[in-house]
Amino acid sequence: MKEILQQIFTQIRAGWRYRWYAMMVAWLVAILGWFAVLSLPDKYEANARVYVDTDSMLRPLLKGLAIQTNFTQRIKLMTKTLLSRPNLEKVARETDLDLQTKTTKEKEILINKLRSGIKLQATRRDNLYTIIYSNNDPKLAKDVVQSLLTIFVETALGDTRQDSDTAQRFLDQQISEYESRLIKAENKLTEFKRKNVGSLPGQGGNVFQRLQTAEQQYAQVKLLLNEALKKRDEIMKQLIEAKATINTDNAPTTTTVSPLDTRILALQQKLDDLLLKYTDLHPAVVELREKIAVLENYKKKNKTASGKTVVPINTLYEQTKLELGKSEAEIATLKVRALDYKNRLITLQKLVNILPKVETELKRLNRDYLINKQNYDALVSRRESAKMSESANSTGDNVKFKVIDPPRLPVIPAGPKRMLFSVVILMLALVIGGGVAFILSQLNPVIYDRQALRKLTGLPVFGSVSRVWTSELLLKRRIEVGVFVVSGIGLLIIFALVVFLQNYAGAQEMLKGLRGAV
Amino acid sequence: MSSIEKAIERLIEKNKSRASLGAVEDTSSIEKPKNNEEKVQAKKPVSEKIKEKTITEVKPEKKIITEISAPSPDKKVCNLDFNGLANAGFLSPVSSNRQLFEEYRVIKRPLLMNAFGKGASEIDNGNLIAITSAYSKEGKSFTSLNLAFSIALEMDTTILLIDSDVIKRSLSKQLGLENEIGLLDILNNADIDIGDVIIGTNLPRLNIIPAGQESSSPTELLASAKMSSVLTELSERYPDRVIIFDAPPLLATTEASVIMHGMGQIMLVVEAGKTANDAIRSALDQVDDEDKVVGVILNKSRSSRGAGYYGYGSEE
Numbered sequence: 001m002k003e004i005l006q007q008i009f010t011q012i013r014a015g016w017r018y019r020w021y022a023m024m025v026a027w028l029v030a031i032l033g034w035f036a037v038l039s040l041p042d043k044y045e046a047n048a049r050v051y052v053d054t055d056s057m058l059r060p061l062l063k064g065l066a067i068q069t070n071f072t073q074r075i076k077l078m079t080k081t082l083l084s085r086p087n088l089e090k091v092a093r094e095t096d097l098d099l100q101t102k103t104t105k106e107k108e109i110l111i112n113k114l115r116s117g118i119k120l121q122a123t124r125r126d127n128l129y130t131i132i133y134s135n136n137d138p139k140l141a142k143d144v145v146q147s148l149l150t151i152f153v154e155t156a157l158g159d160t161r162q163d164s165d166t167a168q169r170f171l172d173q174q175i176s177e178y179e180s181r182l183i184k185a186e187n188k189l190t191e192f193k194r195k196n197v198g199s200l201p202g203q204g205g206n207v208f209q210r211l212q213t214a215e216q217q218y219a220q221v222k223l224l225l226n227e228a229l230k231k232r233d234e235i236m237k238q239l240i241e242a243k244a245t246i247n248t249d250n251a252p253t254t255t256t257v258s259p260l261d262t263r264i265l266a267l268q269q270k271l272d273d274l275l276l277k278y279t280d281l282h283p284a285v286v287e288l289r290e291k292i293a294v295l296e297n298y299k300k301k302n303k304t305a306s307g308k309t310v311v312p313i314n315t316l317y318e319q320t321k322l323e324l325g326k327s328e329a330e331i332a333t334l335k336v337r338a339l340d341y342k343n344r345l346i347t348l349q350k351l352v353n354i355l356p357k358v359e360t361e362l363k364r365l366n367r368d369y370l371i372n373k374q375n376y377d378a379l380v381s382r383r384e385s386a387k388m389s390e391s392a393n394s395t396g397d398n399v400k401f402k403v404i405d406p407p408r409l410p411v412i413p414a415g416p417k418r419m420l421f422s423v424v425i426l427m428l429a430l431v432i433g434g435g436v437a438f439i440l441s442q443l444n445p446v447i448y449d450r451q452a453l454r455k456l457t458g459l460p461v462f463g464s465v466s467r468v469w470t471s472e473l474l475l476k477r478r479i480e481v482g483v484f485v486v487s488g489i490g491l492l493i494i495f496a497l498v499v500f501l502q503n504y505a506g507a508q509e510m511l512k513g514l515r516g517a518v
Numbered sequence: 519m520s521s522i523e524k525a526i527e528r529l530i531e532k533n534k535s536r537a538s539l540g541a542v543e544d545t546s547s548i549e550k551p552k553n554n555e556e557k558v559q560a561k562k563p564v565s566e567k568i569k570e571k572t573i574t575e576v577k578p579e580k581k582i583i584t585e586i587s588a589p590s591p592d593k594k595v596c597n598l599d600f601n602g603l604a605n606a607g608f609l610s611p612v613s614s615n616r617q618l619f620e621e622y623r624v625i626k627r628p629l630l631m632n633a634f635g636k637g638a639s640e641i642d643n644g645n646l647i648a649i650t651s652a653y654s655k656e657g658k659s660f661t662s663l664n665l666a667f668s669i670a671l672e673m674d675t676t677i678l679l680i681d682s683d684v685i686k687r688s689l690s691k692q693l694g695l696e697n698e699i700g701l702l703d704i705l706n707n708a709d710i711d712i713g714d715v716i717i718g719t720n721l722p723r724l725n726i727i728p729a730g731q732e733s734s735s736p737t738e739l740l741a742s743a744k745m746s747s748v749l750t751e752l753s754e755r756y757p758d759r760v761i762i763f764d765a766p767p768l769l770a771t772t773e774a775s776v777i778m779h780g781m782g783q784i785m786l787v788v789e790a791g792k793t794a795n796d797a798i799r800s801a802l803d804q805v806d807d808e809d810k811v812v813g814v815i816l817n818k819s820r821s822s823r824g825a826g827y828y829g830y831g832s833e834e
Contacts, residue, residue, distance in 0.1 A: 463625035
C-alpha cells in the first residue's frame, strides 16, 4: 500500500514538472470548448401528453354482449410503430419539412433526423404517453409534435373501425352462406320425409313388432279359414245325408215346415225375448200372445183341413242348407282377410329391408340440418354483438384520448444544456491538461531518489544533496506557484463568465449575435 | 565594475605574473569576516596594497563580495564572503545547514579514500576529481564548491578547486574571480605557470584556480595537448592535494570528455526531477572507463532520509 502511494506520489511529482504545459492545454481546451458551447444554437422542445382511457363506463356494461378489443395491447403496439417510416413521412409532409429536401438522400436524412429527434415516453401503468421533439425552430418543434399527436390518436381509432367493418363483412358473408345451406338441408329433409312416409321411424312402432303381429294375424286367419272349410265340408255331408233320407224314405214324411209354423216359432222367440225384459202384463207381450193364439187356432183348423202332419225331415234339411250358406259366407270373408293379411305381411317384410337405410339417412339429414342451424344461430348472434361493439365504439366512449398537455409553442429554449456542457468542458480541460503533463512526464522520465539513480546507472551513488531553499529560491518558487494558482483561478473566472453569459438575459442577445457571426 | 577598474586590475595582474613564484604557502589563520564591510586583511602587510572591491551581481538579491588582496608578490589571496555564500545556500564555514554538512561528509569520504589510495584498489590520478553533469545548471559548481569547502574545513587535506568550465565559468563568477587569470591563461600563454594562477582564500587549505581570461576559443584550448600536460603536472606536482575540477557539462561540449581522460575520479551530478534519464545514460557513456572511479551524486533531492534526522529541516 505504501509503495503504491509512493508510486502515485512519484507520478504526480513527475507530472508536476510539466504543470505549465498542463495549464496551457487546459486553457486552450476550455476556451475553445466554451466558445463552441456558447455558439451552439438554441434548442426548443415541444411536448404533448396524452392520456388513453381504456376503462370506460360501457366496458363493464357491455361485457359479454359486445366484443371487447384489447386496447391496451393495441396502443402498446401503436407506440412502437408510431415512428414508422410512413408516419414520419406524413409528419414531414404536414410540417412542410419535405419542401426543403430535393433529393431522396436528403429526404432520407430528414426522416432519420426526425426519427432520432422524436421521443415517445410511455408510462405503462398509467397509460400516459408523452411525445417530445426538440428543434432549433420552436414553431417547427410544436408542429411536429402536433402532427404526431394527431397520427397517434387517428391511427388508434381508425384501426378499430376498420377492424370492425372487416369482421362484420366476414360475418355477413358467412351468415348468407349458412342460410342457403340451412335451407338446402331443410328441403332435403322434407323431401325425404315425404318420400319415406310410413317407413319412418315412430309411425306404428317398431317394424319388427309390426311384422310379428302381421304374421300372427295371418296365421290366425288361416287357421280360422281352415276351420270354416272343414265345417262347410261337414255341413255338406249332412246335407247330402238329409236329402237321401227324403228321397229313399217316404217322401210325405218329409214334412216341410209350413210358413205358419215358422212364423209362430219366430213370434214365440220374440215373446221369450220380451218376457226377459218385461212382465206378462206388458201390452207387447199381451198382443204377442194373442197373435200366437190366433195363429195356433188357424193352424189347428188348417191341420184338420189338410189332414197331413208336418214332416220333421224337411226341417232338418232346410236348417242344414242354411248352415251351409252361412258357412260359405264365412269362408269367403276369411279368405279375403287372409289375402289382405298376406299382402300386408309381404309389404312389411319388404319394409324391414329398407327401414335401417331410411333411418340412417334420416339421422344424417337431421344432423346436417342441426349443425347448420347451430352455426347459423351462432353467427347471427355474433353479428349482433359486432354491431353492438361497433356502435359502442362509434359513440367514442370505449377508448378516450385525453390530451392533457397540448403542444405549445416553446418560448424558453430547452437546450443545449450549456451549463452541463460547460462544466464537462472544464473537467475535460483539467483532465486533458493533467493527461498531457502525465504523458510528457512518461515520455521524458527523470529520477527522484538515489535508489532509482543507482538502478538506472548501475554506478555507486556517492551521495544525495538536498535542495537548499535559499530565500531567493523560495521567493521565486512562491511567485511561480502564485502565477500558477492565478492562472488556474483565471480559468475559473472565465468559467464563471461563461456561466453568467448563459444565464443572464441581457447576454442572450449578445450570444445570438455571436452565433450569427459563427 | 567600471572599465577603468578592469584595466587597472589587468595591469596589476600582469605585474604579478611577472614576479617570481614562491612556494605556495598556507595562510596561517582562518578569518571569518562577520559582515561585508568589515574586511580582515591577510597578516602580512604589503607595501603596495591594492584593495579592490569586486561586486558580483550573480543574482539580484545576493552580492558576494570578494576582496582580493595581494599579500605578497608570490601569492594572491581572496577573501571569500562566507555569509554571502551561506545565504546563497552554499556550504560555507558559517553555514548553519547541518544537513548539508552531513550530506557532503558522506560524499567526500569515499572520494578521499580513493584519492589517496586507501580504497580497495589504487587509482591513477585518484586525487584528480572531476565534477561534471549532463547539461549545465544542474549543480556542478554548487557541488564543486561545497565539496571543496567540506574537505577544506574538516580534513587535514589541502584542496585545489579549478574552474575548468571555461565557457560558463559559473564558479569563477560565483566567487567574483572571473577576471583573474586562471586555467585558460595557462593553456594560452606558455609564460604562465600553474603556480601563478593559484589563488589562496581565507580558508587556509582551500586554493582556487579560476577559469581565467576569456578566450576566443576556450573549448579548443581545453582539448589541446597542453591541457593534458597541465593535468599531468597537477597530479605530479601536488600528489598530496585533492584537486577538484568544476568540469564542463558532458553533453554540451564535445571536448569535455578530453578533460575526463586525465581524471582519476569522475562525479556526475544529477539533478533530481530534472536531468532526463536518457541524458544521464548518454553522459555516462562518454566517461565509461574502467581505470576510473565513476560515481553519481544526486543533487536537489527532496530527501526524506536526512530531514529532521539532525534536528534541522532540509529547507530553511
